[in-house]
Each structure stands twice: as C-alpha cells, then as structure tokens.
Amino acid sequence: MSNRYVLVQWNRHKKIYDIVTLAGMVLFLTVYVGAGMIRHQSPSEISPPILLMRGFGVLSIVMLHIILSIGPLARIDERFSPLLYNRRHLGVMFFFAAFLHGFLVVGFYGGFGSVNPLSAILNSSGGGVPYELLGFMALIIFFVMAATSHDFWLANLGHRFWKAMHMCVYAAYTLVVLHVAFGAMQDKQGAVTPALLALGVVWLGGLHITAGLKQRKADVAVAEADAGWIDVCEVSEIPTSRARVVRQAGHEAIAVVNNEGTITAMSNVCAHQGGPLGEGQVIDGCLTCPWHGYQYDPATGCSPPPYTERVRTYEIRVEGGRVLLNPEPRGG
C-alpha cells in the first residue's frame, strides 16, 4: 500500500463517495441560497455575497459535525465504516467550504477600505469576544490538517505525530462553536440557532461517550501491576477470523487474533493511520484493518509483499482452553 504515492489512490468506492459528497454540498448550498432569496425579496433582500458567505458557513459546520460523527458511529456499528474509508476527502472538501466562508467574509466585510482586509476583520472585536479571530485560528488548524492528509505525511511524520496533529480537530471544533456562539448567533432572534448548536455539541459528545463505553466493554482491560503472562480469555470467546483487544495501562493495545483456530497476537495499532486492527477481520489469511484495509500476517505482523508495513507481534500460549499472552513484544 506504499509502493508509490499518487495524487489519490482512486477506486470505485472513493469516486462514488466523492461524487455523493460534492452533490450533497451543492444541494445544500442551492437550497439555502434559493430559500434565502425566496424568503426575503427586494427591497428587503439579503445581499448575495452575504447569503453565500452564510451558506458556506452553515455548510461547513454541518460537514464538520458529519465528519466528527463518522469515527464513533463506525465503532458503535461497523456498518458505518464505509463512511470512514474516505473521510480524508470529506475533510479536504470541508476545508474548502470553510475557506470560502472566510474568504467571502474577509473580501466583503474587510475589503474596499483603508486597511488590509484580514487586519480589518481580526481587529474589530473591541472589548468583546474576538469571534472572528477564533474562526481564523480554526481555519488555520483545518488548513494544516487538509494539507497533510495525504499518505506521504503519514509516512514522513509517523502516524503517532500525524494522529496527534489531526486530533487538533477537537480544539478547532471548540473554536468553531465559540465562533458561532459569539458571532452569528448574536444577530439571530429566537432559539433556533442556539438550539441547533447545543444539539450538535450534545450529539457529538453523546456519540463519543457511547463509542468509548462500547469499546471498553468489548476489550480486555488489564492492570499494570499484573506483570508476566496475561490470562486473556477462553479461546471460544474470540470468534473465528476476529480478534479481541487487550489494553494494559502504559502499554500499546494488543490484538489477539483467532485465525482459523490458531491464536496469535500483534499490535492493535495499524502502521498506516493507527487504525484499530483488533476491530478488523482475517481476510485471505491476513488481519485486515477496518479503516483502510491494510493487511498483516497474524503470525509475522508483516504486510504481504510487495508491501513493507510491519507491526509488533506477541507470544501466545494456550493452556486448558485459556489464552495466555506475554505483554512483552517479540524481539524486545
């Protein structure tokens, strides 16, 4: 999966995914702008650039909620994982929507004056909450994320650093919520905007908590004090072609795999994007990551040739139907 970099490793699913996403974005904007033009007509129409900047703003916050919902949804019900597969494209398209929102604001509200447009926008908070600056900071985070979404960056930054950097999306989300709460929401009458914003925050919070609880239930948690071999579970508790995840405080999570009755163990962290290997499945003799389909031989932890990815493996002993795991990785 890392023979050479291409612009995008296109396949049919990605194409359908992108077409559906783009069509959705166009539909949303068209309906928003169209409805806005019907709702308020001349002489009390909304200026077209303002209608458009609002449209892109609303579109991006809706997309951000969808993007942040996909991860936990796929953990709660794996049938959502096709949405996860191409989430990076969704992220890049979201960035362009958010960028156009900012571009229109800076150009229209900040332009035509005596100071540079960006400075005009960011310097206008007076004593109040600088909601424009919050939006700008969020946009910078989204830019860095979009610009580093290619596999080249995963390989060169290492997936740990890459993942940590991309977790900044939650900081950016907080900035966006404040940006709306202290900005556009102040201009609206009624409870619609505050209610929708609160609903979004509660929805995402609830989803993440539910997914976390579900994962905790499925995994085997081990206290750090238990040195030496870990008693994982009965052999029968690991379904064929599936895995169970062992979590030990201070250690990397380990996927214990049942490959046609042969129990082996390897790191739970995919070498590609850090995906949860233990939530994957053995396909064609390889444990396959549920995120992007990277594969590893359960015995060696190596990707099948010509791929060169490799994850750590662990020693397993089966005694009296129980699976015992040595938490020290093979080869130190």
Added chain:
Amino acid sequence: MIDVLLIVIGVYFAIGVVFAVVVAAGPIKSFDSVVADSPLRFRFIATPGMAALWPIMAGKLVGAKNTSREP
C-alpha cells in the same frame, strides 16, 4: 497585537512557500524513497503541507543529508 500576529503568520508561510517549492523541485526524494517513483502531480499535492510544516521538514532534510554522508 493582532497585526503582529498576522505579520508573523505571513512571514512563516512566505518562508514555507519558498521552501516547499524548492524542496518539491528536487530534495523531496531524500525524505522517502517512494517519492522518486511517484508522478510529478503528487509533488504538487505535497507542497501546501510543506509550506505549513516547513520547520519539521527542514529538520528531516538536514537529518537525511547527515545520515547519507555517513559511510
């Protein structure tokens, strides 16, 4: 205050853009061997990220040169 921030961000990205264009033109190959086999279009998509993370990439570039000089 905000104008100072804007200047800092502007200078940072200006350096980044120059760095990214120069690196994409050639030295990018030394980051990882896979790049050499990749189409030129790929380098185009790598430039915005290099403009954003140029200090990290510059560090890697220096590191890569040092190791390649070792016998």
Added chain:
Amino acid sequence: MDNSGDTIYVGYLPVPKRYIALLRFVVPVLAGAAVGLSLVLAFTTRSPGQAVWMAEASAHAGILRERPYPFLETTDGPMLLVEPGKFGSINRFKGLEGSAIRVRGTLLERDGWRAIELLGHELINEELEINSIAQEATEVVAIGEILDSKCYLGAMKPGQGRSHRACAILCLRGGIPPLFVGQTAAGEQVAGVLAIENSDALPESLFSLVGERIEIRGPISIENGLSVVRVTEQEVTLAD
C-alpha cells in the same frame, strides 16, 4: 471473499450487502436532513429591512454642508455624501461649506434617509432656495446601535449587527458618517447622525461599541434638514 455473513467492509473489496443496506438508508436520510436544515435556517433569518441602492446614477443639486459630516441640503431633504468603497467625503468637500453644488452618483435609501455614492461633483452658479426644516434640540436618552450609514442605507443587507461589525468599523474609520438608530424607553423611534463633540469622525475609542446594544444621552436636533444627535464620548455607553 463472499458478500454475505459477517464480512467486514474493506474499501478495495466488494461492499458486503448489510453495509449497502445501511448506506441506502443513511445517505438519503442525511441528504433529507441537510435540505430540511438549510430550509429551517434560511427561513428563520431576520429580514435586513427595506433598503434600496439604485443601480442607475442620478444628479442632485443643493447646498453643501460640511458639518457634522458632508451632506447635501436639497429641496427633497438631506443626502449624506460618501465615496465609492468604505470612505467618507470629508476631503473632497473641504472648504466648500455653503456652496451650491451638483453631485452625480447612485442613491441609497432607507426609512426616509438618503445617501449618495459619489461619481463626481461640480460647483454651480445658481441661487438655490431651500427651506429645510430646523428643530430646536431636545434631550434624549435612547437605546440602539451605532451603524455606518452607507451599509445601513442599502450598500449591504443586512448592514448591522455583530456579524457586520468589522465592516461597519472599517466604514467609520474611512469617514462614512455614523448613524444612531434606536428608541427611547417610551418606545419612540430615534434616528440621527451621531456627532461627537470635538471630533469630525467617530473616535477610535467608540469603535468597540459599534454593532453593540448601546445607550446614548444627548440633544437631538434637526440642522439644515438633517437629524443630528450630539454627544460627548462619555455619553455613549454599553446598554445593560
């Protein structure tokens, strides 16, 4: 791989049936929800109010008044004079107080207030007979908003509120006449150009109050047909 059973989804393999079933349900529901949401949001937006910016230029003759901000005193009432972009016309008309002039430009109009975005002006040799209304000052306490007159009268719709604040500050910084629109505790509408004592533009110290709910106290009068609220910097405060 077969497409049945509990096979997981892998991007480069055929999609198992149970996944397709869910997607066929989720994607249309999501699209429907998105359409519904955009309709709700579009239909709950506030009206920006009736304001018109004429597309065609027109010519108007009258007497130039430099203070508190350049405006044209005409038989049809006063017209604020602003430049293209976010600039006032203080420099253009320096020293022309009381001159008869003809201006050409596009008209902005809202609630009986007018402004002209200037394309040009010329001095004219005519005796103009204009009987503008004048009214003695009365003290007023009112709660409302400081606006930039150009946007509010139709250059931007909506040209008020928090979202528009950066633009309003930029306009006022450029010399566009500030307008106060609000009402008294008794519910009486108050609208007037905001003239700040010892200042020929809105001072920087008041920029932070633009677009906010503020209270002013000071005399309101009609000068050469133009409604003017005269205050000191201290008489403009955030309303609680």
